[in-house]
Amino acid sequence: MTEKKTTTKAQQRATNAYRQKNKERTQYLNQRSATKRFITANATDEDIILVKEWLSERQKAEPTEITAEAIQQYINSLSQSELQWLELEAKKRRLHLRDQEDKQRLQEEKRTVNSEIKMDLPEPE
Structure with missing residues (x-):
């Protein structure tokens, strides 16, 4: 319950x-x-x-026009909970981007390994 x-x-x-x-x-x-x-x-x-x-x-x-002053005014207008929420969203975005970079790096490594394997295999007769 x-x-x-x-x-x-x-x-x-x-x-x-x-x-x-x-x-x-x-x-x-x-x-x-x-x-x-x-x-x-x-x-x-x-x-x-x-x-x-x-x-x-x-x-x-x-x-x-977004200026540094406008951004600072916006940040100053936010409550503490809104700032914490924005920080969490930014952290999630950074983690997502890092995950995407990791996926791309892994895919590139797989391509490299696959091409090396193909180069090492003897030609079929």
């Missing part, structure tokens, strides 16, 4: 205090999540086309 996880009263108070203190950030994250849920779960092909058009219009109106 699985136990239902419950949030403690102290955790609930802390969450509410954070939300009160960071109303704009909380609202932004809620809207972003709702948008993602809508696009991934409910949007029709027409909706997707519209969203792409809106993004294209916005990008034309406001070309985005």
